[in-house]
Amino acid sequence: MSLLFGNRQTSAGARQRQKLPWYRRLLMVPVHHLQQAVGSLGELWRNPFASLMTMAVLGLSLTLPSALYVLVKNTSAVSGEWQQASQMSLFLRKDIDSKTIETLRTQLSLKKEIETVSLITREQGLEEFREQSGFGETLDYLESNPLPDVLLVIPAEEFRSPAKAEALLKELEQAREVDFGKLDLQWLQRLQALLDLAKDIMGGLAILLCLSVVLIVGNTIRLNILSQREEIVVMKLVGATNAFIQRPFLYTGVWYGFVGGILAWFATAILIWWVEGSVLQVSELYQTQFQLTGLNLNEMLMIWLIAILLGLAGSYLAVRRHIRSIEPR
Incomplete structure (x- = not known):
């Protein structure tokens, strides 16, 4: 039935x-x-x-x-996890001292738009370049270190989109201690x-x-x-x-x-x-x-x-x- x-x-x-x-x-x-x-x-x-x-x-x-x-x-x-895709490199002016750099690093780390800030000193940068470039003996002839101090800035997750990352970079470049900034925006957009x-x-x-x-x-x-x-x-x-x-x-x-x-x-x-x-x-x-x-x-x-x-x-x-x-x- x-x-x-x-x-x-x-x-x-x-x-x-x-x-x-x-x-x-x-x-x-x-x-x-x-x-x-x-x-x-x-x-x-x-x-x-x-x-x-x-x-x-x-x-x-x-x-x-x-x-x-x-x-x-x-x-x-x-x-x-590919944080390097939105990682910003802030190249600092050469005429500022280490105390000013540390102060800037602390200020940036307190911003809600930024997750982490790490410092690569000019000495570390030169040593890394020496190891990776293969020009170790040539670099010994330099009278001074030509590389600047660099702050590596990783934005917070909600600021890693291409538009927000670019806007954040322009804001950070306004700091008087920053010479210029760099962001691989093309890779981020892709x-x-x-x-x-x-x-x-x-x-x-x-x-x-x-x-x-x-x-x-x-x-x-x-x-x-x-x-x-x-x-x-x-x-x-x-x-x-x-x-x-x-x-x-x-x-x-x-x-x-x-x-x-x-x-x-x-x-x-x-x-x-x-x-x-x-x-x-x-x-x-x-x-x-x-x-x-x-x-x-x-x-x-x-x-x-x-x-x-x-x-x-x-x-x-x-x-x-x-x-x-x-x-x-």
Whole structure:
């Protein structure tokens, strides 16, 4: 017996419920919803293959945007670790003493826009240049050190975008102790452009795939409604309202999203596990300790909620159109 015929007793007993006290009728509302939710789950269990196919399509459709989100999140984490991309070099004037330099360094470190400030003295700079250039003996002929003292400034995380980093550099160059500043802005702009492109691609694909999920669920519910057309006619003849008849189909869409969200979790986790080994090999080549980060609990719950809402939206679009069009003749 179908789900709708299983609800005929509830519809037929409507007059009896009207005689109950108001608080009893209020308590019966969640009970009836629970009955229809469990009944819709039982209906899905009677057709496990078709139901599982729809759930798998929903889950796999959400897997791609979830995997892209993980990719963008890890890329953003890597870019956050590349502090040298937004690192500023402030070349100081040669006529200032070490006390003035230390005072400037302390002042800059107190700014909210700056995370860290480190000093490379002219002696350290010359020694580093001697080791890396291979002109050690030639530098011995210099009468004085031509290099200035340099302050390496790393902006705070919220000031590492190209526009904010450039504005901060111009502000720091106004200090009287600073001769000029340098920022590899072109590299920073390229990095930000790549991240923005990845986010735009992820957003576009997510929207398209979510729309496809809504259409797939809506078409599946539409076929279910058409297959139970005669039962719906009988339900309306015994006094069932459209809202009462729609409810089991809406819960069916919720169950599609509920299970589809879980499948999306597992599929995303498998993809992360699949590429994790390759990521470790690449990080070893670059001598870094980067580890691929998957979905955390809040992100998993968000994907689950989106899947349920998509299933509900698809079923709602189907039942609102087709249930009302079915009327007894």
